[in-house]
Amino acid sequence: MQLDEKPFLAIEPESQHPSALAAISLACVLLVAIKGNALLQYWQQTHHIFLELGNLPTASQLIPGSQTFAHWQQDFNRWGDERAERMLVAGQLLLAGDKALPKPQVVMAPTKCPEVATPKATAPTCPAPATNEKPTAEPSKTSVPVVANINIAPSEKKEAKTVDTTESPSTTDDPAFVMPEATPEALAAANAPIALQTGDRILLVGDSLMQGVAPHLITALKRNYNVESMDISRHSTGLTYPAFFDWPATVKAAFELENYQVVIVFLGANDPWDMTLQGKYVRYGSERWREVYSARVKQIIQTTAEHNARLIWLGAPPMGREDLLGKEPLLNEIYATESARYPLFARFVATAPSLSTDGSTFTKFLELPERGSVMVRTDDGVHFTTQGQKLLAKLTLAQFTHAAPSTEQPPVPPMAEPGVIPAEPKPTASPAPVEPTPPAQQPNPAISQR
Numbered sequence: 001m002q003l004d005e006k007p008f009l010a011i012e013p014e015s016q017h018p019s020a021l022a023a024i025s026l027a028c029v030l031l032v033a034i035k036g037n038a039l040l041q042y043w044q045q046t047h048h049i050f051l052e053l054g055n056l057p058t059a060s061q062l063i064p065g066s067q068t069f070a071h072w073q074q075d076f077n078r079w080g081d082e083r084a085e086r087m088l089v090a091g092q093l094l095l096a097g098d099k100a101l102p103k104p105q106v107v108m109a110p111t112k113c114p115e116v117a118t119p120k121a122t123a124p125t126c127p128a129p130a131t132n133e134k135p136t137a138e139p140s141k142t143s144v145p146v147v148a149n150i151n152i153a154p155s156e157k158k159e160a161k162t163v164d165t166t167e168s169p170s171t172t173d174d175p176a177f178v179m180p181e182a183t184p185e186a187l188a189a190a191n192a193p194i195a196l197q198t199g200d201r202i203l204l205v206g207d208s209l210m211q212g213v214a215p216h217l218i219t220a221l222k223r224n225y226n227v228e229s230m231d232i233s234r235h236s237t238g239l240t241y242p243a244f245f246d247w248p249a250t251v252k253a254a255f256e257l258e259n260y261q262v263v264i265v266f267l268g269a270n271d272p273w274d275m276t277l278q279g280k281y282v283r284y285g286s287e288r289w290r291e292v293y294s295a296r297v298k299q300i301i302q303t304t305a306e307h308n309a310r311l312i313w314l315g316a317p318p319m320g321r322e323d324l325l326g327k328e329p330l331l332n333e334i335y336a337t338e339s340a341r342y343p344l345f346a347r348f349v350a351t352a353p354s355l356s357t358d359g360s361t362f363t364k365f366l367e368l369p370e371r372g373s374v375m376v377r378t379d380d381g382v383h384f385t386t387q388g389q390k391l392l393a394k395l396t397l398a399q400f401t402h403a404a405p406s407t408e409q410p411p412v413p414p415m416a417e418p419g420v421i422p423a424e425p426k427p428t429a430s431p432a433p434v435e436p437t438p439p440a441q442q443p444n445p446a447i448s449q450r
Helices: 019-045 066-100 184-191 206-223 246-257 288-306 328-340 386-397
Strands: 193-195 199-206 227-232 262-266 273-279 281-282 310-316 346-349 364-369 372-375 400-402
Touching: 019 066, 019 281, 193 199, 199 246, 206 227, 206 262, 206 386, 206 400, 246 288, 273 288, 281 288, 281 386, 288 328, 288 346, 310 328, 310 386, 346 364
Parallel strands: 193 400, 199 227, 199 262, 262 310, 310 346
Antiparallel strands: 273 281, 364 372
């Protein structure tokens, strides 16, 4: 009997394949909608190819009518705020009367000087607007002049795009920041261990390298110095791709929210790659690459210096992965050079001597006096084991010391030399006893009546 011939890709009507394919397609769409930014980050950090797609919309933005619902929600919130404000004013009127009403603000229009076509010598002066303020003293001749009519380049007026357009390092300098004088005494104090006291706050910045070391640092700093630490490290980040995650801007925003005394930076695992500047690739290690990367390092250090905080930049460790071999020395050179430009605020601490036998090459096992041969690096050739994280935490903790107590202690009398009897203190002359004055005699009423 001959079987009926069917096409190779024919789908039976009763088959559930179309439903399964539809379910898989819907799951893929939802995955891209919800975790699209994470997928872009993984693609960028894995293949080092920058996709100029920007941030994908959130899941709520994909729902039909989401924008209309958002407008309704804003109107409702505004209506609620207005009603709450009116109820507050009504309550104040019941308690305080007309005094609770806000006073109207009268704004005086500035008087305009009439334009008269007269020579400069006889030109009338424009009268000053009448105000109730007292006249201020005339500024001295040594005051700093105000610079006006500053021409801004068109590239500076545009907002930041998804493409990295970092300029030269000279444009990152803040003219308001004045570098203090590096006297020998100030340099000696800056090179000494950083003094910590109770109440200080420490900011931890970095990638996955810092994420492994941060828990050990936070625990030790709290236990030894009673200080609080804020860990804002984030994996798969660095200074090469600020269009996706901008570390200089993140550090600046952190200082705007809190005041930190110390910043510890540990970056570099995701940085030795080509950059994308204005849609063009810039090769790793080129002059332009060094210039841009140094500017980003300088932004972090200068932000710390502007807030009068100290910075510890941990060097990138030797890498054992094939595509990262021999690339960390350039990063460490930039870290050390930029830190040296701010000697009173920043210091560079190399990590290679604590993680390798010769101080420069990748070492997976180390001989420790108290534990013998231990594994300090993981199999990926980048990250650290628990023992390696503890070594780096110990290296970082060596940069701190306890601050001297602020209260002055009373002077301690010098101890007597052995065999010498201390002299007895001379007796002080006691004041002469004061004889009590006799009470005044009261007049006898019988005598006074005579």
